[in-house]
Every structure is written in structure tokens, then in C-alpha cells.
Amino acid sequence: xxxxxxxxxxxxxxxxxxxxxxxxxxxxxxxxxxxxxxxxxxxxxxxxxxxxxxxxxxxxxxxxxxxxxxxxxxxxxxxxxxxxxxxxxxxxxxxxxxxxxxxxxxxxxxxxxxxxxxxxxxxxxxxxxxxxxxxxxxxxxxxxxxxxxxxxxxxxxxxxxxxxxxxxxxxxxxxxxxxxxxxxxxxxxxxxxxxxxxxxxxxxxxxxxxxxxxxxxxxxxxxxxxxxx
Numbered sequence: 618x619x620x621x622x623x624x625x626x627x628x629x630x631x632x633x634x635x636x637x638x639x640x641x642x643x644x645x646x647x648x649x650x651x652x653x654x655x656x657x658x659x660x661x662x663x664x665x666x667x668x669x670x671x672x673x674x675x676x677x678x679x680x681x682x683x684x685x686x687x688x689x690x691x692x693x694x695x696x697x698x699x700x701x702x703x704x705x706x707x708x709x710x711x712x713x714x715x716x717x718x719x720x721x722x723x724x725x726x727x728x729x730x731x732x733x734x735x736x737x738x739x740x741x742x743x744x745x746x747x748x749x750x751x752x753x754x755x756x757x758x759x760x761x762x763x764x765x766x767x768x769x770x771x772x773x774x775x776x777x778x779x780x781x782x783x784x785x786x787x788x789x790x791x792x793x794x795x796x797x798x799x800x801x802x803x804x805x806x807x808x809x810x811x812x813x814x815x816x817x818x819x820x821x822x823x824x825x826x827x828x829x830x831x832x833x834x835x836x837x838x839x840x841x842x843x844x845x846x
Contacts, residue, residue, distance in 0.1 A: 623668070623831075626688070626689035627670070681706070688840065720797070723795050723811060725793075742773055779795070
């Protein structure tokens, strides 16, 4: 393996972090940190040329695209939400069976006449014609949401950027509906929201990714092979 430093991005918290750390454990690659679990940097025992960076899962995608990371682990949803020029610079090597979640369109339970995306299209036009306003959609996924809505004929809407718990937005007067990532649907149900019958935008899971800029380096290729097998 080349002695040139190889930088790996691992999610700094949550289920993705624990799932990724388990991959390294199974490969008998022991990750150590000088300052314990809160350290933002780490290294692999016996592999002085490998540096671990603990980053937000969204940032890992960006750092792979700009070449400051060679290898990274993140969610497929975050890759697909990123700009096209970023996606072109990042390669998906493997998808795992953890971190599974679905990006969905969810509406309040009391919208009993709205069951499908065509129903939502009608409601959106009613908002424009009768209320002189556009249907508001709260989301942390503006790119995927816009693409999905347009593909289903829903064009009369306005996005509201979600900065926290997206599921509360319809009940605080901040939006009418939401798009959100969910694993079981339990949180949506608990907050009196339901998923449209044809409202699945994207199925996601944890992925092993690498930077296209690093793909030709022998050391990187060898490590990717080890992690993906």
C-alpha cells in the first residue's frame, strides 16, 4: 500500500456512525483516537498512512467531491440530494443493509380527500386559485423534492427550508405538507401525518463512497477493495 496519506470520512454520530465502525471491526481494522470518542480525528492501528475524519454525513459528500477526502461513508439520500456537479465527482462502491430509510411525501391525517400525488396536484391548484398562495412544503431535501414534484405534475408549490423537526411544520402554520426521511414511519404517525400512497421519493441506505479524484491511486484502490469485500 502506498505511503501517501489516505483520508477516510466517517459520520460523526448516529446509526450511520455505529454501522460504519462495525465494518472496520469486522475487517479487523482497529480505529484509535488520541482523545477518545469525542475526537474528530482517528487512525487505524498499524496503518500510519490512513487518517480518519469524523464529519457530518452531508459534509462527507462535499469533501469527497472536492478531493479532501479519498473514501467516505454516508447516506445515499444525501448523495442524491447534492448538486449534479458534486454527484459526478463521487462514486458509489457499495450499498449496505443498514441506515435504511425512505424519503417520502407526508400530509396531515385530516386531509382525507388527498391519497395520491394527482390529488395533491389538485389541491396545489386550489391553493393558487382560491387562496392566492402556493402550497408550502417543508423539507431538508429541496432538490429531490422539487424533482419529484415536477415529475408527478405538481408545479404550484413553494419550498420551506426545515431547520429542525420537519414533522411539526404543518401544525405551526409554517407549511401545509412535508417531505421527510423516515425509517419506520412511526414518528410521522405519532405526529398525525401519513405518507401518500405513491409518495415515495427515494429509498436510501448507508454507502461506501470514494472520490473520483482518488480512484487511480493504488493505495486507495486497495483499501476500498478491503472495505467492500
